[in-house]
Amino acid sequence: MQKIVLLGDEAIAQGAIDAGVSAVYAYPGTPSTEITEYVLRSKEHKSGEVVATWTANEKTALEAAIGVSYAGKRTMACMKHVGMNVAADAFMNAPVTGVNGGLVIVSADDPSMHSSQNEQDSRYYGKFAQIPVLEPVNQQQAYDMMPYAFEMSERLNVPVLMRITTRLAHSRAGIVLGEKNPQNELSLPKNPRQFVLLPSIARTQYDMLLNNMPNIENESDEAGFNKYYEGSDKSMGIIATGIAYNYLMENFPEGIDFPVLNIVQYPLPKKMLTKLYNESDTIMVLEEGYPIVEEQLRGVMDNGKKIFGRLDGSLPRSGELNPNLVAKALKLEVPDINTVPKVVTPRPPALCAGCPHTDSYTALNMVMEEFGDGRVFSDIGCYTLAALEPLEAINSCVDMGASITMAKGAADAGLVPAVAVIGDSTFTHSGITGLLDAVNCKSPITVLILDNGTTGMTGGQNSQATGKIEDICKGLGVEEEHLHVINPIKKYHEENVAVIKKELEYNGVSVVIPRRECVITLGARIRAAKAKS
Amino acid sequence: MKKDIVLGGVGGQGILTIAATIGTAAVGSGLFLKQSEVHGMSQRGGDVMSNLRLSSNEIYSDLIPEGKADLIIGVEPMEALRHLNMLKPDGWLITNKKPFINIPNYPEVESVLIVVEKLNHHVSLDADTIAKNLGSMKAANMVMLGAAIPFIGLEFSAFENALKVIFGKKGQSIIDLNIKALQAGIKEAEKFL
Numbered sequence: 001m002q003k004i005v006l007l008g009d010e011a012i013a014q015g016a017i018d019a020g021v022s023a024v025y026a027y028p029g030t031p032s033t034e035i036t037e038y039v040l041r042s043k044e045h046k047s048g049e050v051v052a053t054w055t056a057n058e059k060t061a062l063e064a065a066i067g068v069s070y071a072g073k074r075t076m077a078c079m080k081h082v083g084m085n086v087a088a089d090a091f092m093n094a095p096v097t098g099v100n101g102g103l104v105i106v107s108a109d110d111p112s113m114h115s116s117q118n119e120q121d122s123r124y125y126g127k128f129a130q131i132p133v134l135e136p137v138n139q140q141q142a143y144d145m146m147p148y149a150f151e152m153s154e155r156l157n158v159p160v161l162m163r164i165t166t167r168l169a170h171s172r173a174g175i176v177l178g179e180k181n182p183q184n185e186l187s188l189p190k191n192p193r194q195f196v197l198l199p200s201i202a203r204t205q206y207d208m209l210l211n212n213m214p215n216i217e218n219e220s221d222e223a224g225f226n227k228y229y230e231g232s233d234k235s236m237g238i239i240a241t242g243i244a245y246n247y248l249m250e251n252f253p254e255g256i257d258f259p260v261l262n263i264v265q266y267p268l269p270k271k272m273l274t275k276l277y278n279e280s281d282t283i284m285v286l287e288e289g290y291p292i293v294e295e296q297l298r299g300v301m302d303n304g305k306k307i308f309g310r311l312d313g314s315l316p317r318s319g320e321l322n323p324n325l326v327a328k329a330l331k332l333e334v335p336d337i338n339t340v341p342k343v344v345t346p347r348p349p350a351l352c353a354g355c356p357h358t359d360s361y362t363a364l365n366m367v368m369e370e371f372g373d374g375r376v377f378s379d380i381g382c383y384t385l386a387a388l389e390p391l392e393a394i395n396s397c398v399d400m401g402a403s404i405t406m407a408k409g410a411a412d413a414g415l416v417p418a419v420a421v422i423g424d425s426t427f428t429h430s431g432i433t434g435l436l437d438a439v440n441c442k443s444p445i446t447v448l449i450l451d452n453g454t455t456g457m458t459g460g461q462n463s464q465a466t467g468k469i470e471d472i473c474k475g476l477g478v479e480e481e482h483l484h485v486i487n488p489i490k491k492y493h494e495e496n497v498a499v500i501k502k503e504l505e506y507n508g509v510s511v512v513i514p515r516r517e518c519v520i521t522l523g524a525r526i527r528a529a530k531a532k533s
Numbered sequence: 534m535k536k537d538i539v540l541g542g543v544g545g546q547g548i549l550t551i552a553a554t555i556g557t558a559a560v561g562s563g564l565f566l567k568q569s570e571v572h573g574m575s576q577r578g579g580d581v582m583s584n585l586r587l588s589s590n591e592i593y594s595d596l597i598p599e600g601k602a603d604l605i606i607g608v609e610p611m612e613a614l615r616h617l618n619m620l621k622p623d624g625w626l627i628t629n630k631k632p633f634i635n636i637p638n639y640p641e642v643e644s645v646l647i648v649v650e651k652l653n654h655h656v657s658l659d660a661d662t663i664a665k666n667l668g669s670m671k672a673a674n675m676v677m678l679g680a681a682i683p684f685i686g687l688e689f690s691a692f693e694n695a696l697k698v699i700f701g702k703k704g705q706s707i708i709d710l711n712i713k714a715l716q717a718g719i720k721e722a723e724k725f726l
């Protein structure tokens with residue numbers, strides 16, 4: 001059998017293509033980005049067969065996908081876990097409308113926060129929305145699950161959430177590919193009111209979802225993805241969800257004597273879970289993420305069998321799992337570990353040499369000297385690294401778009417001047433509405449929109465507002481005399497300082513756009529041009 | 534056959550090219566492979582690592598268990614030592630001696646190399662200079678991979694084939710340069726055996 005080596009993210013993308021997906025939408029975010037990048041590189045996209053595009057944010061991505069589903073075709077929206085919060089409005093209502101064409105949402109969670117602000121577990125979203133959740137055990141299963149996910153979505157009339165975590169997303173393995181399914185034909189929903197969530201219709205639709213729950217639950221026991229491995233040693237039964245199963249088995253290369261339930265599909269498989277609970281003296285729960293299964297198993301009273309997991313300290317309460325943590329929880333022998341020599345010094349990520357953000361912040365820092373600390377609200381992107389030495393230029397990073405709105409709130413509270421620093425892609429994602437709020441209130445804030453023409457942190461994807469930022473600001477009502485484009489480069493340092501200083505003195509909304517291309521995308525562009533010639 | 538390899542370096546140094554070459558060579562030799570990488574924020578000049586697992590049997594974990602790695606390949610000496618907790622007691626540490634200094638508090642280079650040289654099983658070489666003498670600084674990664682080849686347990690031809698796959702579009706001269714770099718690395722490693 002021919003195997004191709006793919007990242008977990010890429011296996012999902014190839015799985016979707018082979019499942020007959022018609023359109024894929026996403027906003028880039030680690031560790032989900034490579035799913036859509038793969039589709040964008042595919043011959044199916046290049047030939048026009050599969051639509052794939054970066055969107056302004058995760059909400060617009062999911063809504064576009066719902067539109068594709070309405071039109072009867074298979075579709076996928078991909079995001080990182082915190083993107084689920086942005087898409088949540090659409091995500092919570094899509095199960096109420098149900099689907100026409102199969103709808104799969106992929107959330108790549110980031111436990112241990114390698115590149116994130118929190119480590120929220122998207123399985124809660126699946127439970128919240130009352131839809132099936134798939135959590136593949138490995139790259140091959142991620143691929144294999146995609147045709148099933150679309151088929152189940154159509155058969156049970158619900159969106160399906162696929163939840164993966166960083167280590168599956170960003171690890172390669174050999175994948176055996178299956179057959180390629182044709183795409184669905186264009187077709188309208190049979191019930192013309194299915195997608196009209198007026199209260200009277202929504203109540204009927206919601207009842208349909210609730211009445212469907214037994215089928216959705218039954219699917220977890222019957223579909224064949226959740227696996228029960230019999231074991232002779234009933235002193236402990238082990239539940240391992242998703243890739244936690246791999247960390248368990250890594251410790252038992254010769255096979256395991258305990259009964260093991262590998263859960264990769266939710267709602268929880270009641271029959272299998274009951275069997276494991278009934279036949280085991282104690283239970284160990286291994287989850288890559290929040291202790292969601294463990295919590296349900298314990299209940300409020302926690303007066304059943306002895307349960308080991310994240311809530312009793314057998315495993316750490318936070319962070320991703322690994323083979324050694326699982327070994328310790330199981331009280332297995334752990335090898336002596338070499339200590340890391342003292343000479344090893346931390347090497348945190350930093351802005352690249354020649355990065356335009358460095359020049360923007362150097363100018364801003366100079367201006368801020370006379371106003372004092374605690375006034376610069378920033379956002380999420382490469383430029384967040386300015387919180388660290390040597391720049392130490394920013395005082396906040398909370399969520400996408402929060403720079404402008406937090407600056408407005410702080411100004412409302414009397415912190416004047418307040419400065420917002422946001423990247424061009426983040427501005428498009430969630431900054432525009434906040435700027436409108438500030439303009440409407442004539443808030444005394446200065447907004448720096450750092451325009452490097454790309455979504456830098458995730459590797460240089462298109463930024464949706466490239467070439468449109470001034471017009472967007474003007475359209476929102478930013479006054480032209482308080483809207484400036486500057487070139488963040490050393491030789492213009494003095495002029496840039498003067499522009500920022502002048503606008504900080506203005507008692508209203510001002511916008512300064514430092515514009516210079518990301519050095520990484522610039523380098524790639526030059527190399528590509530050279531290769532061509 | 535089972536080999537667990539940790540690759541250490543700095544974001545942008547290109548450890549993923551080494552990983553891809555070993556991975557392609559392993560799959561080409563009919564082995565199972567898992568290759569865990571770092572994408573995202575850390576890639577911006579921070580320390581990065583890749584876990585590479587090759588085996589004739591199915592591999593479960595994407596991550597190598599702590600204290601079980603057969604080999605650490607460092608394209609930078611401090612980054613090689615950063616993952617010493619991963620190495621098994623009789624494992625080998627193969628590292629470039631050339632430091633990559635992008636932090637103000639990088640320790641004295643000598644103090645880093647002394648720790649490397651104290652290890653019973655180590656190979657250290659100046660891959661940058663060797664690559665430069667071969668005609669391209671860019672080949673330093675392949676010199677490092679070459680130095681690791683005696684410890685990986687795959688045929689040299691598997692690596693040659695992998696280079697043809699990975700650098701095929703760049704032309705025969707690039708493939709030849711990289712093959713020479715591998716050979717130069719092997720020669721260096723043999724001094725330590």
